[in-house]
Amino acid sequence: MPPLTEGQRVPEVTFRVRRDGDWVDLTSHDLFDGRTVVLFALPGAFTPTCSVKHLPRFNQLAPAIRVHGVDEVLCLSVNDAFVMDAWREAQGVSEVRFIPDGNGDFTRGMGMLIDKRANGFGERSRRYAMLVRDGVIDKLFAEDPRPDGTETYCVSDADTMLAHLASLSHKGSTTD
Ligand code: BEZ
Numbered sequence: 001m002p003p004l005t006e007g008q009r010v011p012e013v014t015f016r017v018r019r020d021g022d023w024v025d026l027t028s029h030d031l032f033d034g035r036t037v038v039l040f041a042l043p044g045a046f047t048p049t050c051s052v053k054h055l056p057r058f059n060q061l062a063p064a065i066r067v068h069g070v071d072e073v074l075c076l077s078v079n080d081a082f083v084m085d086a087w088r089e090a091q092g093v094s095e096v097r098f099i100p101d102g103n104g105d106f107t108r109g110m111g112m113l114i115d116k117r118a119n120g121f122g123e124r125s126r127r128y129a130m131l132v133r134d135g136v137i138d139k140l141f142a143e144d145p146r147p148d149g150t151e152t153y154c155v156s157d158a159d160t161m162l163a164h165l166a167s168l169s170h171k172g173s174t175t176d
Pocket of ligand 1: 043044047048049050051119
């Protein structure tokens, strides 16, 4: 399945998250309906580029991203809730909400599943970031997978998303 594109609705799925020692259902409706959300997705918790660059920079810039009318910044990975919670704690992240797509349902629906068997990872998410308004993809920055299964880290970063949001705000202010 090819990746979803701008103008399409994000997949409707149910995530299983941990809250106060119990399992809780969290749906796409809960996360996206009536809200403006930035979601970035990456291949794996605790992996080098994700831990050193992708996640920390989004955590750093999340307050600036919210200034542009974004309700929440989400980090999604094809990992289970225990792993995602442990990664958030290990990284000391407070500005980003972690979404465990352990079954890969959201990622599959996005057309973003990628074969990472070469790393012993099975199927994971491509690295991308998107701006979602009321459940519809408004802007998508997706990295290109290389033939060897690795990916670039050029367009899905927090600075690129913030610059995009700033350009929209600027356009808005100049047309008023
Ligand atoms: C990384 O983020 O550096 C990474 C992701 C998946 C596999 C190997 C490394």
